[in-house]
Amino acid sequence: MSSKLLVILMILASKSVVTYTAVQSKGQYGLSRVDGRVDGRCTSELESSSLAYAVDTTGSMYDDFMELKKVNSWLLDRVEAKFPCGVRQYTMVEFNDPKVGPVRFTQSKETFDEFFNKLVATGGGDCPELSVAGIKQALLSSPRQSFILVLTDASAKDYSNIALVNEVFSLIRSTQSQVVFLITGMCGSFFDPGYTIYRDIANLSYGHVFNVPLSDLNKVFHYLDFTLSIPVNSSELLFSGDFTALVHTERFLVYGNFSSLMITTDGPINSLQLAGPVARTIHLEVLVSESWGSVRLLKNPAKGNYSIDINAGGVHAIRVQGFTATNISSAASCSECHLHALCEEHADYLQCVCKDGFVGDGFNCSDIDECAYVWTHNCSAGTCQNTFGSYTCLCPSGFIFSGGSCVPIRECDDPSLNTCHPLAQCINELSGYTCVCPNGYYGNGSHCEIDECQRGACGFGLECTKALGSYSCSDPCVSRTVLNEPWRSLDNPRSSTPNCDRSKNGWYQFVGSAGIRIPETCVPIYRCNTDAPVWMNGKHPAMKDGIVNRTACAHWGGNCCQWTSTIQVKACPLGYHVYKIIGTPQSMCTASFCTDPLAVQEVCSADEEWKEGDKGDRCYCKDQYKVSSLSDVRPQLTCGLDGMRASFQKCQMKELDTYFGRENVKDGGCFGFEDNSVTNTFSVLAALQVGGCGVQSYQNGSHVTYRSTFVVELHDGGIIMRNDTLTITLSCVYELDMITSLNLALRPIISSVNITVGGTGQFKASMVLYKDSSYTTPYEGLEVSLSSKTILYIGVFIQGGDTSQYVLVMRNCYATPTQSANDTLKYYIIKDSCPNKQDESINVLENGVSRQGRVSVQMFKFVGDYDLVYLHCAVSLCEVRSGACQPSCTSRRSQRTELDSHSLRIGPIIRSDPNSSAISSSHSLWVLLPTALLLLLIPSV
Structure with missing residues (x-):
């Protein structure tokens, strides 16, 4: 009886009481915090799990011990800071070959740290070790709900001991302890039974198998730090699974008021996307993300159904836990939180959480010395200097910390010292620096973005205009300014108020009696109502030339090209030209562009182009x-x-x-x-x-x-x-198909409905009854009379719209004895897009793969006083790009994007068996409708 005695320690204080309960485990006790606060120094959260190490001490573990000893003290210090009033058991189990032991345990983290530092790697020889026996001893020696970490670089030697394995499985179920493997090697492949036993144990205990390189051991302890910071009994497992499929979707339900969800994985995960009842894409806080595993967090999750889309690179596991967080750093008011803590509001309580750079329980937060351990800072060169809540990397005078090194201070070497865009080239100069965007990019160096115009984004014959953050394409033949000014004719002399084109900037088309083209020869001065007439030195392009550059010349002072500029010209399909003009210089005002009054063209139609022919210059057929x-x-x-x-x-x-x-x-x-x-x-x-x-x-x-x-x-x-x-x-x-054959029938039996899809167009869905399996001979008339031996061939198809984007899905096709689609007496041919498997006469030839669907079924009669049969089909469109339109009726249904369903109806169909009226209802029940009977006994959905 004494071995089962619960020891209760009552610690009295001036203001409150703290109670601890001893938890028995094979004669040893680990103390667990129950309630209370002492002198305001302790939070009211429950204790974290007890910690047990099952350690492989064979000779090959020497290098592992060197790395593990560095991070063990760090982990224990952080857990104690988050649970300052906690009393937990630390257990150390050694396993070697051929023995397991010794087993040591303590409630002092200092003593446990000594256990770890005194481990010696020796012995072994062959690769596999007695891992399963070591796990068994750790389970026997630890309190319930302990966290057991298995440290080894080898596969299990004793995986084939069925009795031993079953005992470990039984202990996991009874103790509810979690087993996590930290493995830095193996003796074979990931599929050897000596390795897969680790996955079986982890799966049963909702743990993980982290196969990590030696250099990543400290990263795993960041995961352990978060896991051990979770109080006992504060979490519920919402999902757990081990998978070999590389791409899959899993679902789970969040049913409680959880303060947060934690999603942990092991194995190579390429991408993980969470969707829930509120949003299709949910942002997760990433705590750990490595090739061997990850930890992601979602705070204050909404109740409802969630799904996880996984793209993996190999065997992997997923666990989802929900945290109720009751009594975890909870406070009556935010004023109780420490100065360096945040007060987070949850559904029914407040929680104090230490800020980044601090560690503690929320009521007491102390600064983290990031410089104490090499894996908690990034000062690979220079000196790490701890600051309150953070740290800095110090370099000698005249140097700056950059890229993990201390380098001379130069603006281009430190992004914080210059304003260059990441894509730009920063060039150090004697006084300052310059930023230059690379070729193919647009900007001033402080901002660089792809210059779509340089990459020909607009295509032939179009002008590309680049602006910050965007570009636009325009056809100068459409986007131009029309100038209809008679004074531009080269026949017009200069007036007392000559004109100037200094302000002209853009694409222009000349129209009217003055002419539609700029002259191609030098124009005498004082013409076109200006001093210096501007003409074009070059031939006008044809349409095949696109946009071309030409030289504009101003005639002045006896020089036909006293002033020049580059203009752009394009021949347009309707027989005119457009010109891109960039003004005339200030020094030559007045100067204006002239037009040739002899160049007057008709406007060509779409199938014509302006060219020289046997009937002169005009529009000819292309x-x-x-x-x-x-x-x-x-x-x-x-x-x-x-x-x-x-x-x-x-x-x-x-x-x-x-x-x-x-x-x-x-x-x-x-x-x-x-x-x-x-x-x-x-x-x-x-x-x-x-x-x-x-x-x-x-x-x-x-x-x-x-x-x-x-x-x-x-x-x-x-x-x-x-x-x-x-x-x-x-x-x-x-x-000849089910659609074209309708044109050959005078009165086909058909039912149609219009389907409008936003942004895509209008479709027409039709259902037709055909005579044979070719689906090319429709029945005609207002009704059809058939025997019960006849096969009904039902075809459904869509017309109109863009059928390349959608396929037709027959969702529910059924028969009723009346016209009503809601008749309570229904016989399903297709239900939820899948055929009725209990009727062997049903054959679905096509569904969810094209613009049409085909299904056949043997004619039947409804039991009772019914002679008519009406066929109904609820159809919908499915987007082809979803890739999951074809129904999967033999496995888990794939998620597909379907639009609203629409109903079609054909009938009546009259059964024409001879002497049908003389057959009793009970006889027709078994002889005429053996298959329908089976489904009519099942309530319809």
Whole structure:
């Protein structure tokens, strides 16, 4: 009985009482803080976990001990500072080969530090060690809910001892202790059983396996510092898992008022993204992030469902804990917090937390001496000097700490001493410095950004204008200023008030009677109502030349090029030119740009360009439309879903001195017409509807050909006409599918609904009932009568919009005995995008992979006094870029981006079995509908 006695130490103080409870473990006790405060010096938080080390003491651990001894004291000091009133047990278990032990424990961190410093690495020989036996002894010798750290550089030798392994598993369940492995080596691969046993133990205890290089040991202790700073019983495990899949998504529920969530990982994690009920992307505070593991923190998480998207580089583990933090540095008011602590407000309490650079329990915070340990500062060169709440790196006089070294003070060597942009080149000079952006970048050196204009971002024939933070593209043929000033004509003499173009800056187009082009030859002085006329020394470019540079010359003092400047010129598609002018110099005002009154052009259409031809300078058909006789006219044929289109270029008729309009087409009432002034085309349209206006169709097993012929009688636009005719035959071949086959049916049984997608356009979704598995012969009429042996072939498809962005998903397809989609009697063919597996006649050929869906099912009759069947389908569009549109009906469903669903209905379908009325309901229940019976007994969702 005495071995189970609870020892209660009552420590009386002037204002309050602190109570500690002894926790028994195999005859040893670790004390745990229960409640209270002594003289205001102690916080009211619970104690942290007891700490146990299971240490491999074989000879190969010598280098590990040298590194571990440096950080052990640091870790224990920080834990004690955060729990100043705590009494915890420290346990040291040694394991070697062939024995395990000795086992030492103490409540004094100083004594425990001595245990660690006296460890000697010796013995061993073969690589694997008795790790599992060492873990067992640590579990037996430590209080419940202890933190057990296993230090080794080898795999387990005793992994095959089933009884020993099962005993360790049982102890983990009963003690609820957490086992974390710190491994600096192994005897084989990550998949050897001597190594995978570590992952099994860590997984069961919600611990981790950190396989780290020797140089990173101190980084792991930063993780341990945070973990050991968590009070016992203040956390709940929300998620735990070990994974071999490299890319996956996991979900968990946050159901309580937690002050924070901690997400810990081990193994190579490339990226980790958390989404929750409030935001799809949640920012996490990163405490540790290394290739071997990480610790991330989220404060004040909202209740609800969360998901973690993982992209990993190998085997890895994830643990998620929620902290209630009740009684952790809690305060009645913020005034209780230390001067160097922050007061954080949680759901139902206040918490005191020491600021960065300080350590403590929030009521007492002391400065951290970062210079005491090499891993807590970054002064690799120079001298570390501790400051209150931080530290500085000191260098000798005349030097500055930069990049871990003390270097001579030069502005370009220290970003804090210059204003150069990180991309700019900083050049030290005798007095100061200069900043120069690299080639291809825009800015003054203090700011540099990519110069998209230098990289040809706008493309051929467009002007690129760069500004800070942006760039813009413009077509000078569109973005220009029109100048219609008659005085610019080179025929105009100078008046008493001559003009000056000093303020002209930008792109300009000249129009009007004065001419549309700048002269290409020297203009006499005192012309164009100015003193020094400006002309262009060079030829005007063609459209194929894009934007070109030319020299502008001002004639003065007997010199045709007394003043020059560079201007830009572009030939525009409609037969005019635009000029980029940057004023005239102050010294030559008055000077103005002249125009040639002989250069007056018509405006060319889209299929024309200005060029020299056999009819003079005018707009001609572009080369691809050039014709010399009527026999050269070839309309462009377009085969659309709804019709055939023959498009004629109007410039061809213009060059042949003829006219073509709807009145020239014989039987014009059978066709549609379109006159497009933008493309300068005239089009004749023939609808894809068999039986009207001579449209004919021809079918084979896989394609259908539509053919239509029309005759055009041409004339020159006068009061008489010649016998010039064009006979045009349109012929389009379509693959015979569920959509094109509808044009061959007079009254197909079809149901359609319009779907509008913002920013994308409008789609039309249709459902059709087909006669066979080719899905090319639709049933016709208002209803259809079928036997119970008939197979129903149901096709669904979308038309219109940009179908390259979306695919069709059949979400729920079912039958009802009435027109109502909400009829309580439903027989599901497809449910949640997956087929009804209990009906072997259902065959889904296509769903979530293209613009159409196909499913078939054997005809049936509903049990009871029902003779009609109506088919309903709820469909939706899924974005192709999501990559997860095709339903996965054999494994966990993939998350996909679907838009709102829309319902379609076909019916009625009448069962036409002979003597159907004479069959009793019980007989039809088993004979006519054996499959439907099974599902009708299941409540519909």
